[in-house]
Amino acid sequence: xxxxxxxxxxxxxxxxxxxxxxxxxxxxxxxxxxxxxxxxxxxxxxxxxxxxxxxxxxxxxxxxxxxxxxxxxxxxxxxxxxxxxxxxxxxxxxxxxxxxxxxxxxxxxxxxxxxxxxxxxxxxxxxxxxxxxxxxxxxxxxxxxxxxxxxxxxxxxxxxxxxxxxxxxxxxxxxxxxxxxxxxxxxxxxxxxxxxxxxxxxxxxxxxxxxxxxxxxxxxxxxxxxxxxxxxxxxxxxxxxxxxxxxx
Amino acid sequence: xxxxxxxxxxxxxxxxxxxxxxxxxxxxxxxxxxxxxxxxxxxxxxxxxxxxxxxxxxxxxxxxxxxxxxxxxxxxxxxxxxxxxxxxxxxxxx
Numbered sequence: 340x341x342x343x344x345x346x347x348x349x350x351x352x353x354x355x356x357x358x359x360x361x362x363x364x365x366x367x368x369x370x371x372x373x374x375x376x377x378x379x380x381x382x383x384x385x386x387x388x389x390x391x392x393x394x395x396x397x398x399x400x401x402x403x404x405x406x407x408x409x410x411x412x413x414x415x416x417x418x419x420x421x422x423x424x425x426x427x428x429x430x431x432x433x434x435x436x437x438x439x440x441x442x443x444x445x446x447x448x449x450x451x452x453x454x455x456x457x458x459x460x461x462x463x464x465x466x467x468x469x470x471x472x473x474x475x476x477x478x479x480x481x482x483x484x485x486x487x488x489x490x491x492x493x494x495x496x497x498x499x500x501x502x503x504x505x506x507x508x509x510x511x512x513x514x515x516x517x518x519x520x521x522x523x524x525x526x527x528x529x530x531x532x533x534x535x536x537x538x539x540x541x542x543x544x545x546x547x548x549x550x551x552x553x554x555x556x557x558x559x560x561x562x563x564x565x566x567x568x569x570x571x572x573x574x575x576x577x578x579x580x581x582x583x584x585x586x587x
Numbered sequence: 588x589x590x591x592x593x594x595x596x597x598x599x600x601x602x603x604x605x606x607x608x609x610x611x612x613x614x615x616x617x618x619x620x621x622x623x624x625x626x627x628x629x630x631x632x633x634x635x636x637x638x639x640x641x642x643x644x645x646x647x648x649x650x651x652x653x654x655x656x657x658x659x660x661x662x663x664x665x666x667x668x669x670x671x672x673x674x675x676x677x678x679x680x681x
Contacts, residue, residue: 395653395654396656399653399656403653431658432656437658438658439656439658439659441597441601441602441604441659442604442605443604444602444604445604446604446605446607446608484602484604486601486602486658486659487658488600488658537602
């Protein structure tokens with residue numbers, strides 16, 4: 340099972356994405372932004388990072404890279420594509436997914452372990468999850484605020500196309516720390532009571548109508564191995580797609 | 588040599604974190620009269636020769652396909668820049 344991972348100028352997480360593919364049991368294939376060949380892969384990951392410096396808008400220039408001229412029609416034809424962070428931004432700019440990403444509403448970069456709820460467990464990249472399951476993977480971004488007009492948001496929710504939502508903790512999550520409870524394991528959480536980047540309706544990831552294209556802001560490829568990252572929840576994205584490719 | 592100026596703004600319903608940061612900082616300098624700030628982008632596209640209708644049409648197409656994202660931004664104007672006062676051509680070449 341050949342899973343391509345595209346490297347753009349400024350991609351950061353392409354190595355981790357290839358490692359995740361390998362650990363899940365697939366064969367990682369390097370794809371290059373300036374090459375218009377997909378090398379006959381069975382699925383593609385657009386990794387995180389800052390393609391083309393995120394100049395203009397995050398993902399705006401990567402959208403017009405030669406590799407995208409091959410990827411966009413293939414994705415419309417059903418090829419499984421996962422966009423992580425910058426990859427999600429590129430999928431939005433390419434109009435393979437609706438909406439857009441803008442700067443975090445609090446204007447600061449964020450890096451933390453983030454809980455998500457799986458809202459759709461029928462896509463090519465989420466089929467090994469249970470719907471409603473809570474997972475914890477890494478979130479790290481500057482331009483992570485998912486926005487779209489109300490009509491688009493209603494349509495996404497009505498069609499079950501919100502793939503992941505941020506789990507928003509109640510204000511009590513930081514109560515232990517602010518009350519000064521000695522030995523409390525609860526740390527102050529400045530994002531208690533709200534999602535970590537201002538995303539509309541707490542949306543962390545979405546899918547297209549067909550369920551083959553999925554984009555999300557947090558990073559499954561950083562949560563695949565014991566001793567690294569907050570969980571092994573990220574591995575399920577990759578086992579899901581390997582199974583969906585076999586079944587296709 | 589001619590220039591086309593393209594102005595792009597975030598749609599009014601989209602939050603503008605950069606504009607907000609500026610809005611919060613202005614009162615520190617005593618500017619208390621501004622209730623909101625929106626920050627946009629200006630592109631200056633240069634062509635050889637004059638800015639013809641074809642050049643303007645191409646600039647408009649570029650503005651709508653790449654310079655802006657219609658999901659979050661509006662192209663508020665695409666116009667030829669009036670020629671500036673001629674720069675001094677007497678500057679010696681290094």
